[in-house]
Amino acid sequence: MTKTITLGQFIIERQADFPYAKGELSRLLRDIGIAAKIVNREVNKAGLMDILGQAGSTNIQGESQQKLDVYADQQFIAALKSGGECCIVASEENEEIIRLDSDISKNAKYIVAIDPLDGSSNIDVNVPVGTIFSIYRRRTASGPATLHDVLQKGTEQVAAGYIIYGSSTMLVYTTGKGVNGFTLDPSIGEFCLSHPNLKIPETGTLYSINEGNYVHFPQGVKDYIKYCQVEDAATRRPYASRYIGSMVADIHRNLIKGGIFIYPVTSSAPNGKLRLVYECNPMAFIIEQAGGKATNGSSRILDLDVYELHQRAPIFIGSKAMVSVAEQFMQNTYERI
Numbered sequence: 001m002t003k004t005i006t007l008g009q010f011i012i013e014r015q016a017d018f019p020y021a022k023g024e025l026s027r028l029l030r031d032i033g034i035a036a037k038i039v040n041r042e043v044n045k046a047g048l049m050d051i052l053g054q055a056g057s058t059n060i061q062g063e064s065q066q067k068l069d070v071y072a073d074q075q076f077i078a079a080l081k082s083g084g085e086c087c088i089v090a091s092e093e094n095e096e097i098i099r100l101d102s103d104i105s106k107n108a109k110y111i112v113a114i115d116p117l118d119g120s121s122n123i124d125v126n127v128p129v130g131t132i133f134s135i136y137r138r139r140t141a142s143g144p145a146t147l148h149d150v151l152q153k154g155t156e157q158v159a160a161g162y163i164i165y166g167s168s169t170m171l172v173y174t175t176g177k178g179v180n181g182f183t184l185d186p187s188i189g190e191f192c193l194s195h196p197n198l199k200i201p202e203t204g205t206l207y208s209i210n211e212g213n214y215v216h217f218p219q220g221v222k223d224y225i226k227y228c229q230v231e232d233a234a235t236r237r238p239y240a241s242r243y244i245g246s247m248v249a250d251i252h253r254n255l256i257k258g259g260i261f262i263y264p265v266t267s268s269a270p271n272g273k274l275r276l277v278y279e280c281n282p283m284a285f286i287i288e289q290a291g292g293k294a295t296n297g298s299s300r301i302l303d304l305d306v307y308e309l310h311q312r313a314p315i316f317i318g319s320k321a322m323v324s325v326a327e328q329f330m331q332n333t334y335e336r337i
């Protein structure tokens, strides 16, 4: 019987990794874990509550907000506000940054960027959805934090993680020293270490892309998809297409089994669809820490300049060998044997 290690115990034990930390990041991760359990409770009974369906409002993206989107956004902001370790929340659901300027928060040293409920259009059909978060140190030493504190490159993240509300609920995160996964045990209401030191397989046979957009893809993406579909038993196992339409679920599957997830530019989305600050950067940090790769087809996601809060970026993310081949097609340098 292996010893149960809860998220809280793990965070405290790993605090030794940060000898100069005074516990703020640990408490911030704890606050996120608490909100995740509350959101999980509502996601799990969404079909039974008057919480499904359109909230009537629309978010900054112009997307109709599902009531659970709004609920999740409120829960994470409330947890961060009461925890006092975060001075600004940048959320997909809010056009502007949310400054937490209470006495205990206004001088807090951390910034949280979050997609409170990614893939929420899948809620009504019981497909896994997720929360994605990214944590930065503020750039200004004190006083009211500003957007300048938020718009930092992905390389500046101190932590990143996601929660996947699926057949089980998992919290996966990194602080730059590897990736660990925790599964929620409903019988004790705790996230318990279930996937220590997660590593993505060097290669794989799953490719994940919305082929409904095929005609709108750049030629390199079209060529890569054809490469994936070629039966070439002599050199590699046939690939399989898997696309859930929920970024957290697609990337989590690839983290466990190996694979590549691509959301490229299309003629209707010239900068891609996914958001750099609270979707691409945190997922890129996690996958790189697990030994994988994340680029925009040519440049490392984490190195991209961040110039606006809801900036979009194309993303090729997953097993290192697969992303590298996809990049060769994007740069038309693939050596056909």
Ligand code: P6P
Pocket: 118, 119, 120, 121, 210, 245, 246, 247, 248, 250, 273
């Ligand atoms: P499409 C969900 O709406 C989301 O933001 C991601 O979770 C997902 O990967 C992507 O959009 C799906 O987009 O255009 O394929 O429906």
